[in-house]
Amino acid sequence: MLDVRGLRKVYEGSGRRVEAVRDLTFTVAAGELVCLVGPSGCGKTTLLKCVGGLLEPTAGEVFLAGRKVDGPPPGMAFVFQEYGRSLFPWMRVGQNVELPLKQKDLGKARRRELVADALASVGLADAAGAYPWQLSGGMQQRVAIARALAYEPEVLLMDEPFAAVDAQTRADLEDLVRRLWRERGITVLFVTHDIDEAVYLGERVIVLSASPTVVREQLKVDLPAERDQLSTRVAPRFAELRTHVYERIQAAKRGVATAKTDTPPPH
C-alpha cells in the first residue's frame, strides 16, 4: 500500500545544511498498523511529512497504492500532535469533521452520514455542536481522529498524536486506535517516541536511528491481536520486545552501528 524508497531530506537555509533524513526504505502493507519509533529529534516528523506529501523529499520517492506522491494525496489523512492548533477554533466540531469532505464532491446527505458515523465511533456523537476549545485535550484529539476517519483514507498518518495528553487519556486513545484499525481495516503509520506505545500498538515496529535518519531495524510484534492495557503490558513477550527496542534506541542514540535485521529477536 505504502512504499517508501530511498527517502532523503536535506534542509538548506542561510548557509547551513541539515541532513534530517539520510536514506529510508520501508513498505507498509494494506491493512497493516506500523509504528515508527526513534530517539527524540530523529527526523520522524520530517519523514512523516514527506510521506504525506507536505514536504518535498530531496531524493527518493513515496508511492501510495502504486501512485507516486507529489503533494498531499486524497487517499491519506493526517493526525497531528498539536490537536489544539490542528482543529479550527472558529468551527464547531461537526463542521471541523465535515470541512475536508466538502472538497470531495460528496452530497450533503452522505457528508452528514460520514460525520455522524465518525464522531460516533470515537465516542463523541453528542459533541458535534460544541466548539473544539470547549472540549478537553483528549476529546479534541478524538475529534481530529474522527475528521481523519470521515475522510475515508487508505492510509492514516499519525504524528505523535498522544504526546500532549495525560497518561490516562493516552491509554484510552491507544485502545481507540487499535479498535478503529481492527474495525475499519485502514492502513496506519503511527509515529511515536514512546517505546511502550509503539510495541503496544503496532503489528510491526520500525526502529529509526538518530538524525540523519536511517532504518535500524524492522521488528514483527508477535503479540495477540486482542490487546488490553492490563494483560498485554505485563505479558513476558511484551517486556522482551520493549527491552529489545529500548536497547536498539539506546544504541542508536550512541550512534553504534548495528547490522540491520528484519527478524524478530529470539525467544
Add this chain to the structure above:
Amino acid sequence: MRRLLLRLVFVLALPVVLVAVWWVSSAGSEDVYWPPLRTILETFPDVWTGERWRGDVLPSVLRLTAGYALAAVVGVALGTLIGSYRRVRAVCEPVLEFLRAVPPPVLVPVIMLFAGIGDTMKIVVIASGCVWPVLLNTVEGVRAVDAVMTETARSYGITGAARLKDVVLPSAGPQIFAGLRQALSIGIILMVISEMFAASNGLGFTIVQFQRSFAIPDMWTGILLLGLLGFVLSVLFQLVERRALGWYHGLRAAARRSR
C-alpha cells in the same frame, strides 16, 4: 432579580448624576457659550427636523458607509494578497508603513484637487483614510496563520477559495476586526472634517454653520448628535463583532480559565 437591579443601578447611576449636574449647574447660565442644558434639549427637535435628517444626517451617514465599506473590501482583499506572499510583503512593507503613517486628514486637500468637493471626494477621502488600518492588520493576520493549521488544510486538500474562506480569513478575523475598529473612528473623523472643509450639506457642515452664525444652542445640539452617532455606530460595530468573533471570545475565555 436583585442582581439585575444592582447591575441596572451601576449602569445608570453615574450617567444620571452627570446629566443632573450638567442640568443644575447650567440652569441659570448667562454665558453664551455654555447655554443651559434645558435650552439645548428644547432646541434639539426644532433644529433636527425631518428635513435636516434627510438633507444632512442621511447624506453624511451614507458617505461614511460607502467610504468605509470600500475601505473594508479593498483593505481585506489587498491585505490578504500581500499577507499571503512573503516576497510581495517584503517589497510593499516600507511603502505601506509610510502611507499608513500619513495623518489621514491631510488627504482632504489632496483629494479635493482630483475629485472636487462633491460626494466622490468625501467618499474617496473616507475610504483612503480607513483603508490603512484594515490593510495592515489583515496583512498581519494573514501572515500569522498558524503553521499547523496551514498544514492541516493542505493535507486535507483544502486549497484555493475554500482555504481562503474557511481557514485564512477566519484565522485572521480577530486582527481584521481590530483594524476595522480603528478604521471606524478614523472614518467618522474624516466624514466630519471633509464636510467642514468643503461641503454644502452634512453634519460637519451644519455644525460649523451654526458655530459661524453664533447659533450656540443649535451648535450644541449638533455636538450631541455627533456624539450620539459615534456611540450608535460603535454599538453596531460591537454587535457585528460579537457575532462574527464569538468563537474568538470563547476561546480566549477558555484559555484564561485554564491558566
Add this chain to the structure above:
Amino acid sequence: MRGANAALGAAGLAAFLLLAEAVPRLGLVEEDYFPPAGRIADALGTEITDGAFWTALGDTLTGWALGLAIAVGAGIVAGVVLSTVPYLREATASTIEFLRPIPSVALIPLAVLLYGTELESVLLLVVYASFWQVLIQVLYGVQDVDPVAEETARSYGLGPWARIRHVLWPTALPYVMTGVRLAAAVALILTITAELVIGAPGLGARIAVAQTSQAVPEMYALIVVAGLLGLLINVGARSVERRALAWHQSVRGEVAV
C-alpha cells in the same frame, strides 16, 4: 533573510518613487494635481531652508507632545483609580462606553469658540481623543493582574500603595505601553486635524495655506513631512513598547478594543 527582505523593501520604495515620477510625466494624471516626485523633492528642499517651516514643525510637535503627555498622565491615573477603588469600575463602565466613541472632531466648533486658533484648541481635541486609548488599555492591564499574585501580596501584608507598585503596575505596564503607542498615533492625527480645520499654527495650517494658494508641490512636500513625522512616531513608539515587553515574561497579542 533579513538582508534580502531589506533589499526587497528598498526596491519597493524605489519603484514607488519611480512610479510617482513617471505617472505625472507620462500624463497619466494631471501634473497640476500630482506633480512628479522630483518637483515635490525640490519643493521639500525649499521648505527646509525656510525658517517658517521649522516654526510650524515645532508648533505641531509641541501640540502633539503636550497633548499626549496630558492624555497619558490622566489616562494612567484615572485607570489606576477606577480599578483600585471598589465598585468604581462597575459604576463608570457605562459612562466610559458612552463617552469613548464620541468623535473628538465634534468638539471642533466648541474649541473654536472657546480658544480660537490658540494651542488650547489643539490640546482639547488631542487630549480627548488620546485619553481613552490609554485609559482603556490601563483598565485591561489591571484586569489582567493574576489574582493569586494579588492574594499573595495581601497575605504578606503589603499595603495598597505597595500592591500598586509591585503587583499591579508591572502587570499593567505592557498594556500601558500599547495604549501610549496607539495614543501617539491618534494624537498626531488630531493635532494635524486641528491645524488644518481650525487654523491653529503648525504643519496642518501650512498645508491648508499651500492648498488655497494653489502651491501644489509645496502641499505635497508638507504632506510627505507629515508622513515622515508619523512614521518616526510609530517606529519610536513601537520600539519603546517592545523594550517594555522584553522584560515582561508574557508576550501577548494586542487587545482588540
